[in-house]
Amino acid sequence: MQHETPTITVCPDGPLLVRGVTELVDADGNRIEPRRRTFALCRCGATGIPPWCDGTHKLVTRARGGDG
Ligand code: FES
Numbered sequence: 001m002q003h004e005t006p007t008i009t010v011c012p013d014g015p016l017l018v019r020g021v022t023e024l025v026d027a028d029g030n031r032i033e034p035r036r037r038t039f040a041l042c043r044c045g046a047t048g049i050p051p052w053c054d055g056t057h058k059l060v061t062r063a064r065g066g067d068g
Helices: 057-063
Strands: 007-010 016-019 038-041
Antiparallel strands (some): 016 038
């Protein structure tokens, strides 16, 4: 089986899109099971389902006057 090269893409005013990462841990070292091969980590702090992005960043961006 060929392994995908891990990549992290920074989305402007949005999440970190993570591809090819199979191990994810929280600040205490507890393992978090990635739900998919590609997942979005919240970067704005407003998500209701941390550490995952739930799209709330769009509301935050709009509130700041951005495109969201
Ligand atoms: S980055 Fe999407 S909810 Fe925070």
